Amino acid sequence: MYAQMVETGLKKVQDLADMTPQERAFQARIDADVKIEPKDWMPEAYRRTLVRQIQQHAHSEIVGMLPEGNWITRAPSLARKAILMAKVQDEAGHGLYLYCAAETLGVSRDQMVADLHAGKVKYSSIFNYPTLTWADIGTIGWLVDGAAIMNQIPLCRCSFGPYARAMIRVCKEESFHQRQGFDIMMTLCRGTAEQKAMAQDALDRWWWPSLMMFGPPDAASVHSAQSARWKIKLLSNDELRQRFVDQTVPQADYLGLRMPDRHLAWNEERGHYDFGEIDWNEFHEVIKGHGPCNRDRMHTRVKAWEDGAWVREAAMAYAEKRAAREKAAA
Amino acid sequence: MSAEWPLWEVFIRSQHGLAHKHVGSLHAPDAEMAIRNARDVYTRRNEGISIWVARSADIHASSPGDRAPLFEPSNDKVYRHPTFFPMPEEVKHI
Secondary structure (H helix, E strand, O other): OOOOOOOOOOOOOOOHHHOOHHHHHHHHHHHOOOOEOOOOOOOHHHHHHHHHHHHHHHHHHHHOHHHHHOOHHHOOOHHHHHHHHHHHHHHHHHHHHHHHHHHOOOOOHHHHHHHHHOOOOOOOHHHHOOOOOHHHHHHHHHHHHHHHHHHHHHHOOOOEHHHHHHHHHHHHHHHHHHHHHHHHHHHHHOOOHHHHHHHHHHHHHHHHHHHHOOOOOOOOOHHHHHHHHOOOOOOOHHHHHHHHHHHHHHHHHHHOOOOOOOOOEEEOOOOEEEOOOOOHHHHHHHHHHHOOOHHHHHHHHHHHHHHOHHHHHHHHHHHHHHHHHHHHHO | OOOOOOEEEEEEEOOOOOOOEEEEEEEOOOHHHHHHHHHHHHOOOOOOOEEEEEEHHHOOOOOHHHHHHHHHHHHOOHHHOHHHOOOOOOOOOO
């Protein structure tokens, strides 16, 4: 998802027998659906895992602005430009809500930015694919934001208060993102043959990477099981992926587009769509930094941060100077 | 690396006459910029008509460990709730 393969640093899921009395009391609060707040005692592994997860999520929102920002100047009309700008601005906002949530756990903003730039913390694999045509912007809103909603709605109920509250804000805004994407796709699919072909081409390129967003099957993963006990992961990757496929295939049918998967078929018995094998090699390559745009994305992020340094320094120097003047006058 | 901008807590009052409510935090060099940034981060969809910001460092909070001694004294004073006093059916408007 926006946070993929988050490690807990633990070798096995913690049973009650492994826990100190304090840890047991903590688990009991989670089991009773009591929210954990920043000043509450928490196991170090819970804190570290959440920092990792929320941070990855925040970085994904920020890096996720790049593939779309790419199209702001080339959007086909003034209305589309304004809408896309509002959408990209929301993504910045989502990143900021999430950074704030992570900061309540005692990690500084500068540290998180430094970790991203040093490649120590990842962002979602999906943002390492290029946006070649305008239809890619429609497809991202429809599929990528659609997948994000699928993942983020359960997280509104997660055990850590600041993260849950950030997710509620994010989910309220995310629906606009998905609908503006679907609206772009509808317009293209009702347009000329070339426009429809463009929509199909974008779907062909984005479908599989969108399914990879949910991460590899994790039913047997210690980290996922532990995160589930801590209620910071509420559904398995495969459950979320299946829901996403079930919801999205009829939408593609409506658009008159076909999914690039010859194994895709409704399974009456299961009451779900069956779908083909995902190329997990591709996913792992992208995660390791060998996707089509990894280097470009990081280069752009680092450059933006470095080019903005003088603004941050000047604003701080001005604030300090003014505070000193006020103090002297008092 | 330059010094990090200080952290501010943001409080927004919505249009419906409610009190300012904590919505989150952000970094800004001073109060003026904190209010401007809060507008962009927390009020993109008519969430409010008034913004307060306060330096996070200036906020003092009760400690979670003191929760019991702090709040228990009021828990046994159930007579503070009007439902403590049963009223006869036939008595109206009370």
